[in-house]
Amino acid sequence: MDFEMKEKKFHCPYCRTEITVLLDPSVPKQRYYEDCEVCCNAIEISYEFSDGELIFFQALPEE
Numbered sequence: 026m027d028f029e030m031k032e033k034k035f036h037c038p039y040c041r042t043e044i045t046v047l048l049d050p051s052v053p054k055q056r057y058y059e060d061c062e063v064c065c066n067a068i069e070i071s072y073e074f075s076d077g078e079l080i081f082f083q084a085l086p087e088e
């Protein structure tokens with residue numbers, strides 16, 4: 026099955042800037058760090074897909 030990358034918008038947990046990320050549904054579960062373009066803080070992003078549907082998304086400040 027071929028899944029298209031999914032766009033997800035969220036707000037930076039530090040400066041509240043709206044950030045858009047591309048999520049890969051072919052990877053059912055992922056956790057990684059992304060630096061905010063505005064405040065340069067590391068954001069911990071975790072998400073989960075089930076049958077190509079985003080069932081979980083979280084953007085947290087780095088601990």
Ligand SMILES: [Zn+2]
Binds near residue numbers: 039041064
């Ligand atoms: Zn930020």
